[in-house]
Amino acid sequence: MEYFGEEALGLVETRGMVPAIEAADVMCKTADVILVSYENVGSGLVTVMVKGDVAAVRNAVEKGAAAAAAIGDLTAAHVMPRPVSRVGKIVSRHDIDE
Template sequence: MRTYEAIGAIETFGLVFVLEACDAMCKAANVELVGYENVASGYISVIVQGDVAACQSAVEAGIEAVEKLGANVYSSVVIASPHGDLNKMIDRYRLSDLLPAEEGDA
């Protein structure tokens, strides 16, 4: 079972705003983009993982980036020491699971 020091998430409306948030989050701190989910009617959530301080910095940067574009962040969270059972949810959105296997991967 994978465990992380922390996870961070942002939810906003629209792909353009999510892309801007993801870019800012990944540039602001040493976090890994886990994945995203088109929640409903254009609301999109994005999840990152890393250490607590990095996730906090990333979420703050993502919020700032979205707000600079004049959009709203509907929710955000940083969870330190997430319970292992959260992997059941997080793994559903994992981008690496959506990508085709590289040649030589088995």
């Protein structure tokens, strides 16, 4: 099975854009992670995705989720260490740089 490399994928989901932007800002300032994308899921839900090494992503998601919860509604936060390549392909379809 092929993996997303040695990187982890971190996701923070909020209700509304403002806490999502706060989470993204804190995640990028807290740890050496790359902001991959954000996605308006629907019903006001916004998911922010970051990638990097597992420890950095865990730290970033923890701090970003706390920051989002402090100013709005946090609905989910999750870290996926070394996701399979098919997950990586889904994520890259929403890449900010493309």
